[in-house]
Amino acid sequence: MRQHGSWAKSFSLLAHFWLISSLIHHPKLHSQFMLHAVIMAGGSGTRFWPRSTEAHPKQFLNIFGDRTMLQSTVDRIKNLIPSERVWVITNQRYVDLVQEQLPDVPAGNIVGEPIAKNTAPCVALAATLIQDQDPDATMVVLPADHLVGEPSTFISILQTAAAKAADGQTLVTIGIKPSHPETGYGYIEFNEEISETHKGREVKKVNQFREKPDLETAKEFIDSGNFLWNSGMFVWKTSAIIKEFELHLPDIHEQIEDLQPTIGSEDQEEAISTFYHGCTSISIDYGIMEQAQNVFVVPGSFGWNDVGSWKAVYDLRSKDEHGNVILSDTSTLADSSNNLIQSESGKLIALVGVDNMAIVETDKAILVCELDNSQGVKKVVNQLRKDDKLKKYL
Amino acid sequence: MRQHGSWAKSFSLLAHFWLISSLIHHPKLHSQFMLHAVIMAGGSGTRFWPRSTEAHPKQFLNIFGDRTMLQSTVDRIKNLIPSERVWVITNQRYVDLVQEQLPDVPAGNIVGEPIAKNTAPCVALAATLIQDQDPDATMVVLPADHLVGEPSTFISILQTAAAKAADGQTLVTIGIKPSHPETGYGYIEFNEEISETHKGREVKKVNQFREKPDLETAKEFIDSGNFLWNSGMFVWKTSAIIKEFELHLPDIHEQIEDLQPTIGSEDQEEAISTFYHGCTSISIDYGIMEQAQNVFVVPGSFGWNDVGSWKAVYDLRSKDEHGNVILSDTSTLADSSNNLIQSESGKLIALVGVDNMAIVETDKAILVCELDNSQGVKKVVNQLRKDDKLKKYL
Numbered sequence: 201m202r203q204h205g206s207w208a209k210s211f212s213l214l215a216h217f218w219l220i221s222s223l224i225h226h227p228k229l230h231s232q233f234m235l236h237a238v239i240m241a242g243g244s245g246t247r248f249w250p251r252s253t254e255a256h257p258k259q260f261l262n263i264f265g266d267r268t269m270l271q272s273t274v275d276r277i278k279n280l281i282p283s284e285r286v287w288v289i290t291n292q293r294y295v296d297l298v299q300e301q302l303p304d305v306p307a308g309n310i311v312g313e314p315i316a317k318n319t320a321p322c323v324a325l326a327a328t329l330i331q332d333q334d335p336d337a338t339m340v341v342l343p344a345d346h347l348v349g350e351p352s353t354f355i356s357i358l359q360t361a362a363a364k365a366a367d368g369q370t371l372v373t374i375g376i377k378p379s380h381p382e383t384g385y386g387y388i389e390f391n392e393e394i395s396e397t398h399k400g401r402e403v404k405k406v407n408q409f410r411e412k413p414d415l416e417t418a419k420e421f422i423d424s425g426n427f428l429w430n431s432g433m434f435v436w437k438t439s440a441i442i443k444e445f446e447l448h449l450p451d452i453h454e455q456i457e458d459l460q461p462t463i464g465s466e467d468q469e470e471a472i473s474t475f476y477h478g479c480t481s482i483s484i485d486y487g488i489m490e491q492a493q494n495v496f497v498v499p500g501s502f503g504w505n506d507v508g509s510w511k512a513v514y515d516l517r518s519k520d521e522h523g524n525v526i527l528s529d530t531s532t533l534a535d536s537s538n539n540l541i542q543s544e545s546g547k548l549i550a551l552v553g554v555d556n557m558a559i560v561e562t563d564k565a566i567l568v569c570e571l572d573n574s575q576g577v578k579k580v581v582n583q584l585r586k587d588d589k590l591k592k593y594l
Numbered sequence: 595m596r597q598h599g600s601w602a603k604s605f606s607l608l609a610h611f612w613l614i615s616s617l618i619h620h621p622k623l624h625s626q627f628m629l630h631a632v633i634m635a636g637g638s639g640t641r642f643w644p645r646s647t648e649a650h651p652k653q654f655l656n657i658f659g660d661r662t663m664l665q666s667t668v669d670r671i672k673n674l675i676p677s678e679r680v681w682v683i684t685n686q687r688y689v690d691l692v693q694e695q696l697p698d699v700p701a702g703n704i705v706g707e708p709i710a711k712n713t714a715p716c717v718a719l720a721a722t723l724i725q726d727q728d729p730d731a732t733m734v735v736l737p738a739d740h741l742v743g744e745p746s747t748f749i750s751i752l753q754t755a756a757a758k759a760a761d762g763q764t765l766v767t768i769g770i771k772p773s774h775p776e777t778g779y780g781y782i783e784f785n786e787e788i789s790e791t792h793k794g795r796e797v798k799k800v801n802q803f804r805e806k807p808d809l810e811t812a813k814e815f816i817d818s819g820n821f822l823w824n825s826g827m828f829v830w831k832t833s834a835i836i837k838e839f840e841l842h843l844p845d846i847h848e849q850i851e852d853l854q855p856t857i858g859s860e861d862q863e864e865a866i867s868t869f870y871h872g873c874t875s876i877s878i879d880y881g882i883m884e885q886a887q888n889v890f891v892v893p894g895s896f897g898w899n900d901v902g903s904w905k906a907v908y909d910l911r912s913k914d915e916h917g918n919v920i921l922s923d924t925s926t927l928a929d930s931s932n933n934l935i936q937s938e939s940g941k942l943i944a945l946v947g948v949d950n951m952a953i954v955e956t957d958k959a960i961l962v963c964e965l966d967n968s969q970g971v972k973k974v975v976n977q978l979r980k981d982d983k984l985k986k987y988l
Contacts, residue, residue: 250944532984534973543960548978548987550644552963552970554951559962566937568953568962569946576946579928584942590926593942 234337235362236438237281238326241270241290241298241344242313246581247509247574250565251542254594259344260297263513270344271301276351280358281340287330288344289313289322314473320487321452321479323434324445325472328456331438332463338362339441341434341484347516349503356401357500361435363398364496371444372435373406373489375428375497376504381418384508384574386411386430386485388497389421396496406495409485428499430485432506441488448491452479509574510558514540528561540571564593628731629756630832631675632720635664635684635692635738636707640975641903641968644959645936648988653738654691657907664738665695670745674752675734681724682738683707683716708867714881715846715873717828718839719866722850725832726857732756733835735828735878741910743897750795751894755829757792758890765838765883766829767800769822769891770898775812778902778968780805780824780879782891783815790890800889803879822893824879825900835882842885846873903968904952908934922955934965959987 245258252258259270267275274286283304290298292312299310311325323341330337340358348354361372375388387410394405409430413421421427445453455478462471480487489495505512517525523538528549531541536551543549543561551559560567569577584590639652646652653664661669668680677698684692686706693704705719717735724731734752742748755766769782781804788799803824807815815821839847849872856865874881883889899906911919917932922943925935930945937943937955945953954961963971978984 250942530984530987532974532977532981534970534977535967547955547957548644548959548984550959550961550963550974552961552974553967554962554964557948557962559960561941561960563941565942565944566953566955566960567944567946568948568951569944570948573929573947576928580926580944580946583926583928587926590924590942593924 234285234334235281235358236285236287236330236334236337236339237274237277238323238330238339238341239270239273239286239288239344240319240322240341241288241294242316242322243343243345244291244316245345247577248507249577249581250562250567250593251560253562253564256297257294257345258507260294260301263507264347264516268301269347269507270298273342273344273346274302274305276348276354277340277342277358280355284309287311287326289326290344291316311472313476315476317476317479317481319432319484320445320449320482321455321476323441323484323488324449324452324456324479325459325475327438327441327445328459329463331442332460335439337438338365339436339438343432343506345507346431346433347503347505347507347512349505351502353500353502354504356399357498357502358435360399360401360403361498364396364403364498365435365437365440368437368440369494370436371440371489371492371495372403373495373497374431374433374435375404375499376431377499377501378422378427378429381415381422382429383412383415383418385506387413387418387421388428388430389424390426390428390497390499392426401498401500403496403498406497409490428497429504431504432485434484434489444488444492449480449482449487452482452487455479509572509577510540510560510569511572511574513542514538514558514571538571628679628728629675629752630679630681630724630728630731630733631668631671632717632724632733632735633664633667633680633682633738634713634716634735635682635688636710636716637737637739638685639739641971642901643971643975643978644956644961644987645954647956647958650691651688651739652901654688654695657901658741658910662695663741663901664692667736667738667740668696668699670742670748671734671736671752674749678703681705681720683720684738685710705866707870709870711870711873711875713878714839714843714876715849715870717835717878717882718843718846718850718873719853719869721832721835721839722853723857725836726854729833731832732759733830733832735826737826737900739901740825740827741897741899741901741906743899745896747894747896748898750793751892751896752829754793754795754797755892758790758797758892759829759831759834762831762834763888764830765834765886765889766797767883767889767891768825768827768829769798769893770825771893771895772816772821772823775809775816776823777806777809777812779900781807781812781815782822782824783818784820784822784891784893786820795892795894797890797892800891803884822891823898825898826879828878828883838882838886843874843876843881846876846881849873903966903971904934904954904963905966905968907936908932908952908965932965 241259245252248258260268262268286305287309288298289311292314295312365372389407390404391407396403455475459471459475462468514525525540527542529546531549533551536554538556540558541549556571558569558571584594635653639646642652654662656662680699681703682692683705689706759766783801784798785801790797849869853865853869856862908919913919919934921936923940925943927945930948932950934952935943950965952963952965978988
């Protein structure tokens with residue numbers, strides 16, 4: 201009996217190893233533990249012109265150090281989600297650039313959009329691709345060009361969100377505790393009475409999403425205490441989000457169904473092109489989040505910044521005694537304060553009586569711009585787009 | 595008799611030709627008709643940095659067209675004073691540049707100052723050199739970097755000034771009828787009761803010179819009606835000004851006396867160096883004009899501008915519908931008005947929410963400066979002078 205018992209024990213151990221090994225090597229069996237990251241890297245980054253250009257939008261620039269914003273986005277989550285489960289959806293023209301910047305991400309995980317259709321089709325495509333590999337996967341949707349000052353807090357918040365999303369019913373979003381009545385962000389109103397705790401953090405039921413408010417409304421939001429900034433980061437099971445597409449964006453859901461059988465086949469690339477051309481252009485916020493019933497939010501503070509204007513770069517950098525941020529080899533200033541100066545040309549930048557401005561020189565252009573006037577930069581970029589003679593400056 | 599009469603007539607004619615020929619070829623006999631121009635071209639033009647540099651100050655730049663300011667100064671007077679009677683006093687380092695820009699001016703008329711000693715020594719030197727050639731000469735002192743919009747009026751004013759100066763006693767200055775209470779210029783107060791007319795224009799006795807006033811004082815000047823802007827242009831006989839040096843700047847007069855015997859000799863160059871090292875550094879206004887008794891002024895309006903700041907360039911150029919002066923190959927503007935943009939690099943200059951600024955790019959530097967803050971530009975230039983690492987940008 202002892203002998204037999206020992207054999208049985210060995211067999212059980214072997215079976216156990218086989219099972220674990222299967223789980224590791226066969227993702228479809230292992231999916232309930234599996235987090236995938238979907239990085240949306242299709243932006244054209246107009247608000248950072250002239251540093252960001254059509255050839256090198258913001259997410260591909262190293263605005264804050266050695267690593268680009270895309271690389272930092274992947275670095276930040278690498279202990280939670282390894283490169284082989286990172287997916288990058290970008291514009292077709294940037295696929296090579298993404299592969300170059302993220303050599304550890306499998307080539308098959310980098311998908312080029314043939315045409316920009318806002319975020320909903322991008323999320324639908326990613327969910328479809330991931331679900332094919334891993335039907336029970338949870339996906340974390342992250343913009344490629346946000347800054348996170350406290351990565352460990354951020355990871356802990358993602359884990360809470362993933363724990364809540366594990367119910368397979370819920371769309372979870374990350375909300376930023378607001379520091380001031382910002383008019384440049386959308387807001388999330390949560391229900392103060394419906395709260396759960398997952399992995400040591402609160403998860404709140406969302407009442408509604410609110411578009412970018414005017415200042416007065418933003419102040420009311422802050423005063424009411426149950427509004428958060430919409431970070432544009434989401435966590436959900438692929439099955440959950442695909443179900444929501446079926447409910448709220450049936451046209452896109454039809455495209456998903458047409459795409460599914462082609463995945464992994466030689467027709468996949470053409471099918472993705474058909475998918476994009478067939479999809480409505482709509483944001484995931486407007487198309488799904490604002491419509492869905494079962495939306496939760498994890499509130500957090502983790503040094504988040506969407507780096508949406510030169511002002512953000514200014515705010516995040518250290519200043520001299522006159523409040524100037526000088527990212528330039530040589531400069532000299534007289535009666536000038538609170539400016540951002542960026543240049544790599546070696547030219548001397550001299551300011552006289554200049555306040556609250558961004559002065560940015562690249563090899564193509566010189567921008568002089570009110571520091572927080574990102575709309576104005578957009579206007580300039582639109583002027584360049586419209587003028588055939590000026591397009592080369594984009 | 596007829597024969598004899600005819601011979602006498604011929605002889606008389608010949609003698610007449612000989613006399614005229616002497617007058618032409620012997621300037622010392624012809625001097626009372628002779629106007630000489632002395633162009634002061636030693637300025638370092640700091641207020642136009644970075645377009646004006648130590649190697650190429652303002653007077654050597656073509657800020658307003660094909661010809662440089664120095665060339666335009668000579669062009670403007672060429673029907674009154676031909677090149678052979680034009681003298682240019684400049685810094686030693688610019689002598690070759692002056693000769694290059696003014697090939698018709700005799701090399702001997704271009705004098706390099708070994709050391710900058712303000713305007714009084716410059717005038718003393720010029721007067722000494724001219725008087726040696728032409729003891730009864732009248733000299734017109736002109737800055738090399740002023741703009742004259744109405745040259746024919748200007749010439750007529752110079753003729754009036756020269757006619758008054760012909761008395762050999764008077765120092766004549768050109769005063770500009772003020773258009774506004776400018777605080778950037780010195781003023782000349784004239785006596786309303788003592789007036790003469792020469793060549794159809796009024797000449798007024800000067801009461802006093804006044805330094806740059808504050809705004810309130812400038813307004814009083816304008817209201818009083820007998821104040822003119824000091825243009826820094828003067829007309830006098832060389833003998834008259836040398837007499838004034840003897841009276842008011844005897845130290846410099848001693849230097850004149852030491853210099854005189856060396857002129858035309860091989861010792862001249864060294865003597866000029868000794869002269870400059872021996873002279874006090876003082877302006878002709880402060881050293882002579884404010885002290886002298888017999889000073890007259892010809893009031894005039896001839897589109898004069900001393901082009902003392904980027905604002906002057908702005909004022910003198912045509913504007914687009916938003917009041918911007920664009921001297922750049924390519925630019926694009928959003929919500930920006932009343933700016934001056936100057937660049938030749940081919941880079942796109944983009945402005946967002948920028949008003950009343952000068953944006954000037956050269957191959958060495960980029961200046962962003964309040965349009966009328968010429969003091970600030972000076973401050974920048976002084977900072978560059980003080981910093982060994984930044985000197986190369988001057």
